[in-house]
Amino acid sequence: MATYIVYALLLTIIQIWIVPAALNMKNFSWYTTNRDEPMPETSVMAGRAIRAATNLQESLPAFLALALLSMHLSVDLTGLAFWWLILRVAHLVTYIAGIALLRTLSWLGSLVTLIMMALALV
DSSP states (O other), X not given: OHHHHHHHHHHHHIXXXXXXXXXXXXXXXXXXXXXXXXXXXXXXXXXXXXXXXXXXXXXXXXXXXXXXXXHHHTOOOHHHHHHHHHHHHHHHHHHHHXXXXXXXXXXXXXXXXXXXXXXXXX
């Protein structure tokens, strides 16, 4: 389980910082300032990446709590953790690509996975 926690945190770094910055290279000079001014307008894909990162930030605490609790209680949730991580990567990719139906399905799948993790701990 510890491996999936590390992977989830790595995904967080990639999704919150690296992907939005890479998709917003036209504003690179803004990234090197004190950011006293608001960020200039971003590309459509960068905006999607930022919204996907915000969504991950809403889901990650629940995942981490469930994963740590499973380790504490010695309940094997590695399979569900694997699927949560895959679904979160799919959510990012489909969000940036603008594939709304698959994005929604991957988000819903990750939510169901969290519910299944919680139920397995009860």
